[in-house]
Amino acid sequence: MEIVCPAGTPAALRAAVKAGAHTVYCGFADETNARNFPGLNFSREEMQEGVRFAHAHGAKVLVAINTYPRAGSETLWRQAVADAETAGADAVILADPGLLDYAAQSHPDLRRHLSVQAAAANADIINFYARAFGVKRVVLPRVLSVPEIAAINAETEVETEVFVFGGLCVMAEGRCSLSSYATGQSPNMNGVCSPASHVEYRETGEGLDARLGGYTIHRVGRDEPAPYPTLCKGCFTAGGKTGHLFEDPVSLNAEQLIPQLAKAGVTALKIEGRQRSRSYVAQVVRNFRTAVDAQAAGRPIPQGMLASLSEGQATTTGAYKKTWR
Amino acid sequence: MNENLVSIPRVPSVLARPLGLAPLAPLSLSLNAFARAVARNHPGLFRRLGDHAHSTFVLDPTDLPFAILLEPRGGAPKVSVGRGAVRGDARIAGPLAAFLGLVHGAFDGDALFFSRDLVIEGDTAAALALRNAIDDAELDFADEAARLSGPFAAPLRRLIALTERRMGICLSRPPEEAAW
Known part of the structure; x- marks a missing residue:
């Protein structure tokens, strides 16, 4: 299985690649990506250098352009898609159907992934995105159980990517105000x-x-x-x-569910945390790379040591195991 | 679950106490020169501060009897050391080892914040920008100090390595060998 790792800065990208990431996702330093925090993200030049570094080490780079374009300012989002292609990105992660349509029409050779922000949570809508916009992979919202993910994979050819570590949202993804x-x-x-x-x-x-x-x-x-x-x-x-009232401040940690997720047909495991440090990125990536390699070799998944990195310093398997049902 | 908490060493009071009586001007001058050298070698750090390149930061090592005022001034930084109430737009407090570990990428800032080893007051956005800019700069204080030391670089590196081993603090960037 492919590990998809966050990078909020070029240093974090290099740390992720060195720690064993198969793929790194990142965004431009503006409101086109959903981690628009001070001091974070990539200039156009940094993105090109980051892609070069990742490719030289056999890793891929995905560019998240996953916010919804503001009326009258769509050019900013379209330019981000064009600049991602120029930088040599392996794919863009998009949420807005209008932007997906633009990317499909104007940048057809640039692989398109559907962001978790699109909240596509069943096979019908995922297949629609594939037919309409040529989406090759969907990042599933963190509201699905493992059997539900297996059911989706049974009915679609689109690759599925699921979150396995990091912060959680209580709302249906991308619909929180x-x-x-x-x-x-x-x-x-x-x-x-x-x-x-x-x-x-x-x-x-x-x-x-x-x-x-x-x-x-x-x-x-x-x-x-x-x-x-x-x-x-x-x-x-x-x-x-x-x-x-809504949710305890705990983080997702699904490392022990990697065998079940593999069996459910998941292609890629995503780690949340573009706002976190290169120390976090390196520790989490190393941990999950070890776990995925163990899974591939048929060895038991090692017990994790990641709780101290979590919000609330506690973790949950979230919706993957709907124990409240 | 609360396992795997990071253990942060404290500066022993036998070392910290004399600093409460020492004159601060030489320390301010040294840190100022050091900050200027870092700025020359890492101009990207100040670009990444963006809107906060002219904010002021109080770095308060809670195991030392003084606080540090850092003024990035858009790439021409000024550093001064003071006792008592040192004021700035954002104040970050914690053990000296936590600051050094953050600078060198040994610790995760959010984890130290969640565990209350680091405390932030004032302009949270400025503090976040500083944390992110420093994390991206991949600083190595041992390298920077060696560059400034001319012929004394080699003995200085040995002294730094000895201090790291004895005190458990991080004065240089841990090696980042490719794991795969």
Whole structure:
């Protein structure tokens, strides 16, 4: 199975390739990609150098252009597709049907992957994207169980890529605007969920307050893990009770499910975290490369050591095992 | 699950305490010269700071009796050291070893933040930009110091290696051999 690794900077790309990534995904330094954070992402020149480095080491580069074009500014997104092809990218990861159509018409030789932001969660819609826009691979939303993924693979020729590690969203992928209510910016339009410019931490007598857009989203005691203030993972008090309303701040870790995912017909395993450091990238990639090689050789998957890298310092297998059912 | 937490060494108080009495001007001058040399060798670091290239950062090593004020000034950085209330747009506090590990890519910044080994106050976006810019720069303080040391580079490298072994801190970039 192919490991698809995040890179928020050229240094992280090199770290991922050296750590054993088969493929690296990254984005341009603007709102065309869903990790539009300060200090992150690639200039056009950096993208070309990154692709050269990856190809020289036998790895591929995918360029994520996976936000939804703003009306009147579609040129920015179209130019990103053209620049990805010029840089020598192996594929682009797109979500918007209009942009997919543009890429299919104007850059037919550039391989197209469907972003998780498109929330394609059944074989009919995936096959539609394949017929209409020549999509070769779909990144499945993190709402499917392993049997559901197997059912999709049984009915489509499109390759499937699934997340195996990193941050989780509670909403159907790509359809969340919670962040907009507190900050005016959303993942789909601006490439940022809970932008850092609206985040503030305050040490108080009661603990650490994590605030977003002036609202306290979470308060933790001295010895508890620090939270990032996303509304969906906030801890609220209502009706005399305090708790996580939507979701606990935990991260996905499906490394022990790699054999089942392989059996379900999955082509590629994706690691979340373009906003993370090259240290994170190297550790996670090395871990998953070891696991995938063990799977291919018929050896047991080694026990993971990645919890400390996770949000909330705790992990879950998420929807892959729907234990709440 | 809470296994595999990173263990961050602290500067022993027997070493840190005398620094509380030492004059800070020589340290400021040395760090300033060092920062200028880093800026010359890594101009991309300041480009990556983008809108935050003129923000001010307080780096507060909690196991040392002073804090560092870093002013990137768009590529002509200024560094000064102070005791008491040092003010800037963003303040990042944590053990010295955490800062050094971050600079050299040995630690993940988010993991240190989740575990509360690092604390961020003030302009979170500026702090994030600085973290990302430094992570991309692939700095190696041992290399930078050796470049400034002329004929003393070799003994300096030996001293740095000895300090790393004895104190468990990261003063140079760990080797990144291709794993596959």
